[in-house]
Amino acid sequence: MNGLTRGSAAIVGAAESDIGAVAANMSPLDLMAQGIHRALVDCGLELRDVDGIFCAATQARTSAMSLCEYLRLPAAYTDSTIVGGSSFEVHVAHAQAALAAGLCSVAVIAYGSTQRTVGRRQASAREYNPYETPFRPFLPATAYALAASRHMHEFGTTREQLAEVAVAAREWALLNPVAWEKKPLTIAEVLSARPISYPFTVRDCCLITDGGGAIVMVSADRARSFAKPPVYVLGCGQAITHASISSMPDLTVTGARESGAAAYRMAQMRESDIDVLALYDAFTINTILFLEDLGFCPKGEGGRFVSGGRIGPKGSLPVNTNGGGLSYCHPGMYGLFLLIEAVRQLRGECGERQVARAETALVHGNGGVLSAQATVILGTQATV
Amino acid sequence: MANAPASPLGVYLEHLGKGELAYQFSPGANAAVFYPRVICPFTGRDDLQWRVSKGLGTVYATTVVTPVKGDPYNVVLIDVDEGFRMMSRVEDIAPLDVRIGMRVKFRVHAAEGDEPPYPVFTPSDAAP
Numbered sequence: 108m109n110g111l112t113r114g115s116a117a118i119v120g121a122a123e124s125d126i127g128a129v130a131a132n133m134s135p136l137d138l139m140a141q142g143i144h145r146a147l148v149d150c151g152l153e154l155r156d157v158d159g160i161f162c163a164a165t166q167a168r169t170s171a172m173s174l175c176e177y178l179r180l181p182a183a184y185t186d187s188t189i190v191g192g193s194s195f196e197v198h199v200a201h202a203q204a205a206l207a208a209g210l211c212s213v214a215v216i217a218y219g220s221t222q223r224t225v226g227r228r229q230a231s232a233r234e235y236n237p238y239e240t241p242f243r244p245f246l247p248a249t250a251y252a253l254a255a256s257r258h259m260h261e262f263g264t265t266r267e268q269l270a271e272v273a274v275a276a277r278e279w280a281l282l283n284p285v286a287w288e289k290k291p292l293t294i295a296e297v298l299s300a301r302p303i304s305y306p307f308t309v310r311d312c313c314l315i316t317d318g319g320g321a322i323v324m325v326s327a328d329r330a331r332s333f334a335k336p337p338v339y340v341l342g343c344g345q346a347i348t349h350a351s352i353s354s355m356p357d358l359t360v361t362g363a364r365e366s367g368a369a370a371y372r373m374a375q376m377r378e379s380d381i382d383v384l385a386l387y388d389a390f391t392i393n394t395i396l397f398l399e400d401l402g403f404c405p406k407g408e409g410g411r412f413v414s415g416g417r418i419g420p421k422g423s424l425p426v427n428t429n430g431g432g433l434s435y436c437h438p439g440m441y442g443l444f445l446l447i448e449a450v451r452q453l454r455g456e457c458g459e460r461q462v463a464r465a466e467t468a469l470v471h472g473n474g475g476v477l478s479a480q481a482t483v484i485l486g487t488q489a490t491v
Numbered sequence: 492m493a494n495a496p497a498s499p500l501g502v503y504l505e506h507l508g509k510g511e512l513a514y515q516f517s518p519g520a521n522a523a524v525f526y527p528r529v530i531c532p533f534t535g536r537d538d539l540q541w542r543v544s545k546g547l548g549t550v551y552a553t554t555v556v557t558p559v560k561g562d563p564y565n566v567v568l569i570d571v572d573e574g575f576r577m578m579s580r581v582e583d584i585a586p587l588d589v590r591i592g593m594r595v596k597f598r599v600h601a602a603e604g605d606e607p608p609y610p611v612f613t614p615s616d617a618a619p
Binding site: 237241243249252253255257260301303305358 | 500504526551552553554555556557558563564566567568576577578579580587591592600606607609
């Protein structure tokens with residue numbers, strides 16, 4: 108029970124900013140503004156129509172304030188909730204609530220990062236944690252590697268099965284013209300790549316790119332007046348189980364169980380109703396954990412489930428069709444890009460990588476170190 | 492109201508300085524609490540008690556970090572016998588030889604310069 112109404116709001120515009128490696132001296136705010144401009148063009152609205160700003164950034168501590176200045180929107184309703192990469196899935200729920208309450212009528216959710224250009228350390232400085240920092244964990248990779256070690260121990264998951272996730276993402280990326288990675292990848296290449304934090308090599312880890320983007324949300328009654336088909340918010344859920352990996356209750360079970368259950372309940376759907384998935388793949392173990400916790404396979408079976416290319420372009424379950432954080436783009440916080448790809452799939456705009464007859468999409472955001480889980484279920488007009 | 496005489500981290504570090512691994516116990520929840528806090532996350536009460544661990548535990552999860560410069564080292568999560576989990580490092584063993592389920596014993600990594608003491612572990616033969 109989250110107080111939101113199934114289908115009461117819709118995404119009507121979606122766009123990336125420049126991604127990959129952006130021009131020298133572009134700022135995170137420049138990328139947000141560029142994404143907003145393109146998303147407004149995508150739906151035919153003007154900047155002056157926007158009266159709700161939802162954003163998060165690691166390079167702008169008061170990102171909503173900065174964005175309101177940049178866009179000269181002094182009266183906008185603002186929400187700069189930040190829970191890591193899933194912030195934008197949380198923003199969808201918050202925007203839906205704000206639209207229903209009349210706090211705003213055109214909500215924009217935006218992100219921008221120049222972490223490739225300025226370096227990860229400068230883009231996202233780590234806070235000192237007296238109970239973790241002395242042991243020099245290479246965060247976030249080490250935290251996810253610890254979860255992977257536990258999954259391998261309890262369920263017999265193998266490094267080859269983890270690598271299947273990276274290979275599937277790469278095969279999808281080869282179908283996406285704007286994906287960062289352009290060359291095929293094999294399981295053997297994943298295993299023999301540079302070690303980062305065992306069992307992960309660099310190919311088990313997300314990219315480090317620049318990038319940004321925006322989506323535009325309005326209430327359902329207004330959504331039908333746009334040229335492109337609206338994508339309705341059918342379900343939302345979130346769960347925060349911890350902030351630091353040493354406080355995660357069980358390293359093989361994520362809060363996606365709770366966030367997914369809440370989203371399914373609101374959407375009045377179950378996993379078999381979902382046509383296309385966008386799961387936050389910061390590391391290869393993520394996809395396996397989320398497939399389990401969102402009900403697509405039993406707990407512990409994720410490694411075997413993804414084997415044989417099941418989640419790749421030739422497989423039976425389409426997951427991360429843009430190439431994911433592993434092969435398409437990962438500018439620090441990736442959650443917004445999951446939403447953009449889901450919107451494009453449900454509009455039928457994905458060209459070579461288009462999933463046939465996609466009417467429903469499950470978007471799952473992950474923030475921190477498996478800490479903040481947020482699920483959004485989206486659907487076409489036919490699902491409302 | 493008087494200020495608290497010491498912070499949770501301050502008390503914890505003071506124990507480490509004496510060679511002790513301290514944790515808190517919640518009488519209301521009958522459970523260990525770690526990291527140290529001002530109030531109990533189970534009950535919301537400010538009646539947490541300090542206790543000293545016997546220093547024995549089991550490796551819950553393990554990884555080996557390979558830095559760009561320098562030697563690989565392990566980072567582990569330890570389930571300490573009194574019922575709390577913490578991050579640490581297992582020493583006196585090759586990093587990749589650390590196994591989940593391995594029994595380990597606490598020792599203090601002494602303070603160096605500005606760096607406060609911290610708890611590390613070594614392999615132990617003691618049964619759980």
